[in-house]
Amino acid sequence: MAYDFAAIESKWQQRWDEQHAYAAPNPGDDGFDASKPKFYCLDMFPYPSGVGLHVGHPLGYIATDVVARFERMLGRNVLHPMGFDAFGLPAEQFAIETGVHPRVTTEQNIANMVRQLKRLGLGYDWDRTVSTTDPGYYRWTQWVFLQLWNSYVDPATGKAEPIGELVAKLESEKYLVGPDAELIADYDGLDAIEGQPIGSRPWSDLTQEQRHRLLDEYRLAYLAEVDVNWCPALGTVLANEEVTADGRSERGNHPVFKRPLKQWMLRITAFADRLIDDLDLVDWPESIKLLQRNWIGKSIGAEVDFRVTIDDPDTHATMDTEIRVFTTRPDTLFGATYMVLAPEHPLVASITTDEQSEAVRAYVAEAAKKTNVDRQQDAKEKTGVFTGGYAVNPVNDQPIPVWVADYVMMGYGTGAIMAVPAHDTRDHEFARTFDLPITEVIKGSIDFRDEAYTGEGPYTQWAQNDEVSLVGCTMAKAKAKMIDWLGTKGLGHAKVQYKLRDWLFSRQRYWGEPFPVLHELDDAGNPTGHVIGVPEADLPVELPELDDFKPEPMDDPDAPPRPPLGRAPESWRIVERDGKRYARELNTMPQWAGSCWYYLRYLDPHNDEAMVDPATERYWMTGDDRRSGVDLYVGGVEHAVLHLLYARFWHKVLFDLGHVSTPEPFGKLFNQGYIQAYYYEDERGVRVPATEVTTTDGKPAYEAQGTKGATFTYEGQPVNEKYGKMGKSLKNAVAPDEICEQYGADTLRLYEMYMGPLDQSKPWNPQDIVGVHRFLQRVWRNFVDDEADALLVDEHAPDEDQLRLLHKTIKAVTDAMGSMSVNVAIAKLIEMNNAMVAMDRLPRALAEDFVRMLGPLAPHLAEELWERLGFGFSVTVADWPRHDERFLVEDTIELPVQVNGKLRGRVVVPADADRAAIESSARAAAESDEAVAAAVTGKSIRKVIVVPGRLVNLVVG
RNA sequence: GCCGGAGUGGCGGAAUUGGCAGACGCGGCGGAUUCAAAAUCCGCUGGUGGCAACACCUUGAGGGUUCGAGUCCCUCCUCCGGCACCA
Numbered sequence A: 001m002a003y004d005f006a007a008i009e010s011k012w013q014q015r016w017d018e019q020h021a022y023a024a025p026n027p028g029d030d031g032f033d034a035s036k037p038k039f040y041c042l043d044m045f046p047y048p049s050g051v052g053l054h055v056g057h058p059l060g061y062i063a064t065d066v067v068a069r070f071e072r073m074l075g076r077n078v079l080h081p082m083g084f085d086a087f088g089l090p091a092e093q094f095a096i097e098t099g100v101h102p103r104v105t106t107e108q109n110i111a112n113m114v115r116q117l118k119r120l121g122l123g124y125d126w127d128r129t130v131s132t133t134d135p136g137y138y139r140w141t142q143w144v145f146l147q148l149w150n151s152y153v154d155p156a157t158g159k160a161e162p163i164g165e166l167v168a169k170l171e172s173e174k175y176l177v178g179p180d181a182e183l184i185a186d187y188d189g190l191d192a193i194e195g196q197p198i199g200s201r202p203w204s205d206l207t208q209e210q211r212h213r214l215l216d217e218y219r220l221a222y223l224a225e226v227d228v229n230w231c232p233a234l235g236t237v238l239a240n241e242e243v244t245a246d247g248r249s250e251r252g253n254h255p256v257f258k259r260p261l262k263q264w265m266l267r268i269t270a271f272a273d274r275l276i277d278d279l280d281l282v283d284w285p286e287s288i289k290l291l292q293r294n295w296i297g298k299s300i301g302a303e304v305d306f307r308v309t310i311d312d313p314d315t316h317a318t319m320d321t322e323i324r325v326f327t328t329r330p331d332t333l334f335g336a337t338y339m340v341l342a343p344e345h346p347l348v349a350s351i352t353t354d355e356q357s358e359a360v361r362a363y364v365a366e367a368a369k370k371t372n373v374d375r376q377q378d379a380k381e382k383t384g385v386f387t388g389g390y391a392v393n394p395v396n397d398q399p400i401p402v403w404v405a406d407y408v409m410m411g412y413g414t415g416a417i418m419a420v421p422a423h424d425t426r427d428h429e430f431a432r433t434f435d436l437p438i439t440e441v442i443k444g445s446i447d448f449r450d451e452a453y454t455g456e457g458p459y460t461q462w463a464q465n466d467e468v469s470l471v472g473c474t475m476a477k478a479k480a481k482m483i484d485w486l487g488t489k490g491l492g493h494a495k496v497q498y499k500l501r502d503w504l505f506s507r508q509r510y511w512g513e514p515f516p517v518l519h520e521l522d523d524a525g526n527p528t529g530h531v532i533g534v535p536e537a538d539l540p541v542e543l544p545e546l547d548d549f550k551p552e553p554m555d556d557p558d559a560p561p562r563p564p565l566g567r568a569p570e571s572w573r574i575v576e577r578d579g580k581r582y583a584r585e586l587n588t589m590p591q592w593a594g595s596c597w598y599y600l601r602y603l604d605p606h607n608d609e610a611m612v613d614p615a616t617e618r619y620w621m622t623g624d625d626r627r628s629g630v631d632l633y634v635g636g637v638e639h640a641v642l643h644l645l646y647a648r649f650w651h652k653v654l655f656d657l658g659h660v661s662t663p664e665p666f667g668k669l670f671n672q673g674y675i676q677a678y679y680y681e682d683e684r685g686v687r688v689p690a691t692e693v694t695t696t697d698g699k700p701a702y703e704a705q706g707t708k709g710a711t712f713t714y715e716g717q718p719v720n721e722k723y724g725k726m727g728k729s730l731k732n733a734v735a736p737d738e739i740c741e742q743y744g745a746d747t748l749r750l751y752e753m754y755m756g757p758l759d760q761s762k763p764w765n766p767q768d769i770v771g772v773h774r775f776l777q778r779v780w781r782n783f784v785d786d787e788a789d790a791l792l793v794d795e796h797a798p799d800e801d802q803l804r805l806l807h808k809t810i811k812a813v814t815d816a817m818g819s820m821s822v823n824v825a826i827a828k829l830i831e832m833n834n835a836m837v838a839m840d841r842l843p844r845a846l847a848e849d850f851v852r853m854l855g856p857l858a859p860h861l862a863e864e865l866w867e868r869l870g871f872g873f874s875v876t877v878a879d880w881p882r883h884d885e886r887f888l889v890e891d892t893i894e895l896p897v898q899v900n901g902k903l904r905g906r907v908v909v910p911a912d913a914d915r916a917a918i919e920s921s922a923r924a925a926a927e928s929d930e931a932v933a934a935a936v937t938g939k940s941i942r943k944v945i946v947v948p949g950r951l952v953n954l955v956v957g
Numbered sequence B: 001g002c003c004g005g006a007g008u009g010g011c012g013g014a015a016u017u018g019g020c021a022g023a024c025g026c027g028g029c030g031g032a033u034u035c036a037a038a039a040u041c042c043g044c045u046g047g048u049g050g051c052a053a054c055a056c057c058u059u060g061a062g063g064g065u066u067c068g069a070g071u072c073c074c075u076c077c078u079c080c081g082g083c084a085c086c087a
Helices: A003-017 A058-073 A089-098 A104-121 A133-147 A163-171 A208-218 A269-283 A286-296 A330-333 A354-369 A373-382 A425-434 A475-489 A614-621 A643-656 A736-743 A745-754 A765-784 A800-818 A820-835 A845-852 A859-868 A915-930 A930-936
Strands: A040-043 A077-079 A149-151 A158-162 A221-231 A234-240 A258-266 A299-311 A318-327 A338-341 A385-392 A399-404 A416-417 A494-499 A517-521 A525-533 A575-578 A582-583 A632-635 A668-670 A675-681 A712-714 A719-727 A891-897 A904-908 A941-949 A951-956
Touching: A003 A104, A003 A745, A003 A859, A040 A058, A040 A614, A058 A077, A058 A104, A058 A632, A058 A675, A058 A800, A058 A820, A089 A104, A104 A736, A133 A149, A133 A221, A133 A643, A149 A163, A149 A208, A149 A475, A158 A163, A158 A643, A163 A208, A208 A221, A269 A286, A269 A643, A286 A643, A299 A330, A299 A475, A318 A330, A318 A338, A318 A416, A318 A575, A330 A475, A416 A425, A475 A494, A517 A575, A736 A745, A736 A765, A745 A765, A745 A820, A745 A859, A765 A820, A765 A845, A765 A859, A800 A820, A800 A845, A820 A845, A845 A859, A891 A915, A904 A915, A904 A930, A915 A930, A915 A941, A915 A951, A930 A951
Parallel strands: A040 A077, A040 A632, A338 A399, A632 A668, A891 A951
Antiparallel strands: A149 A158, A221 A234, A221 A258, A299 A318, A299 A385, A299 A494, A338 A416, A385 A399, A517 A525, A517 A582, A575 A582, A675 A719, A712 A719, A891 A904, A941 A951
16 A cells, blocks of 8 residues: 555544534633633635636635644644625626526535635634625624724824714704805804804704704715716626726726716715724734825825806806816926816806807717726826816916816816916826916926926925025925915915725625615605614615515616615515514615624624624734734635725724734735646637647647647647636636646645745746645655555654754744745755655654644545554644754854855865854965866955855955 | 737746756656557767767856856847827
């Protein structure tokens, strides 16, 4: 019997299952050891898709499994759970394809994935698994939603508080209500009549209806009529994050249109600053932090009002109004020579003169027809039309023309800009296209007539008026000076602007969490516009059973959405409460809802009383000597601005409300790379199954993949080789089951870890798998005499060299594992094993520690050898070996001797030799060593560089 | 266009952060074993020149700093990812 991986692996997988080997007790549970520090190791949980896993999926899972096992052996309480993000489009799509209810297919898919994961020997605590579609789970998703709905962000503290606090502050008149529903706390400095700021009112003056609406203005979850991304083909709206740059749905690649719809929104923008600032608290890749910062897109600048004369649309009387713009460059205000309104800007119609009205109307209509896609594609050429109207530049009283152009977006800032062609590239392009004046207010290194100068520089004579001058200022100073001046004149003020929008939170889908809210109906059965939350005791609001759960795709982008829950029985849709009738919300939550907080439910998954027990949460999410939150979170970069931003937002709300104890959920984030693979396309560009492609001379494709000049065929036809992320769509997926069948799970694990650095993408190469498989076989043969079924391990003490080998390896492997350089750790173990081949019987000390180190990487083989070494269950709870420095020091070392930086020879010196000793032996070598002597002959040694322990360099000349 | 990241043998990748470039694995070549093959074991394997010892070259290209550069600095090229008229 050789190394029978199939028997060994199923034996140990069964044992781990039966013994709950990876169950992590909570504080207070049996077997909980409070003396150990915690380690919370988390994977981004998968969608249980119907096709199961390919070998790319478990890359991150294997990595966390290795780390989790390593940390456990180092003596930590390790929590390593796994669950399923089963709501949402993929699961529903799969269910639609197969015609089976998503609950059924989801359960099947989960079962299949659990089987696949267990087969890889992944040490998850399966007692803690969750599925977002389980009513026992989404009950708490709905509960978190109610927390959001019942909270607001207090403008004074920037923190979420229960909405009741706001009511209390309004009742006690700590806040008054301003004309735009703003909360006014500071009475001083405001013009006031009889002690009340003008236009503001106390809470007591508001009607019931007004109070209701005011609170809705502040809730973190609110209904609003907003321009949404409507995807008729999917029959649903999408979040900004779910729409690609070219204006199509990320899923399915269907066109997306902007249209106003009343939808649930989450007020993530209230957390924009904290979402930026708190990135400093976490250990994440800088690139991901940057992506989030860019996505939030904070710009500091000013809002400025430009006076303009318009025709009142009702009375046709001429009147003055203002166009408000946002700018990051108030210092260039003197150079504003025209203005631009977005085509959707409300003032466009009234500002347009009669002569221009035809042209403007045509332009606006044209712009409205364009989808995001068109607007993107047309971005290269500037278009626009003059309104005929003029505004007044407030700094120099110059009349400036007002244009309409689609390079200004209604969705950002105020939908209007002041154009400074001398110092803004887009404005410059536009000014050149339409021959508009360009005024240089900063002297740059380039001619302002050719190109906009956006850098720092001296302000020109134009940058001043009678009251304020920017001449001689730095840019920062100039900005501050202008904002100051605008403020005193009542023309503008400092303003912070974000790209981040509030999060569109409803979908016209069946397979999602129902909203725990009710819409009040009047006697005629029409909604009154009032919403109440479902009491916590009545949660969950379960999804009704529907025979037809399909969304309704629509050809007409203007047709109203028809959510599938509208087809639920009236008994579900209509609720009576306190003699009033209410309609349930028919939209469902988006896919991201369940994944925003799942890491908290793992901590206490069976708790019926609370989302998570507070003491349990505190233990796993805080550690006195460790970073707060999850200790290691591993997943793909694709979630950089979706899941990772949403989850941080929810976490902060829960933090403010006192439900969690850390400001950030994920202390350390690691992005694994993708497994890439070659794929093949025929002449029409159609992808063909990669496994069936051969080289032109009939060899398997992988033997020549990536080689220059190689040619490939599929069914006799030539195909082109390409390279991309492994997956179904490229027809280059490899199933882990196949590899487990052929080589075993340990081999697959080891191969994926050995491919290269975890954070890099790298190609799947079937040829390389045999390398690590041979290593495991060699380990087996080193340890076990198959003939005699006996262990080749003796009790004899290891000699000096063997100890040196052992401790050198322990140090190297421990260091490598600690820095997640698993590929290097494996290389060191291979080296040690190769050295052990020469020993005919292994000294026990080496054998034991080798098996310990193998444990996290190849747990099945390690368990088997551990048992044969006579230990009890299991190597997963064995101690990680520690190296002993004494065995690392050598008596003598060989130092390279360089001459002018080139290696010429070597000298052997005592390990503790000092500089002088090393120098003199190097000088001696310059006489005795042929190569060194040859290099220095005829020259004199000018200088000797000695780096003790590393090398010596003779500088000659 | 802007912002990130990366370029090391035929391939995947090492290199204690400025100190022996190419660890380890794959592939290739040669040998042992075998009737033969698989498996296994041993040896060689960056390039060029040379019978050879050896010499020279070599970390995308070019320049610089340094006794010494894959590593630091400047310029450029290529690939990958993100954002994209964000005022």
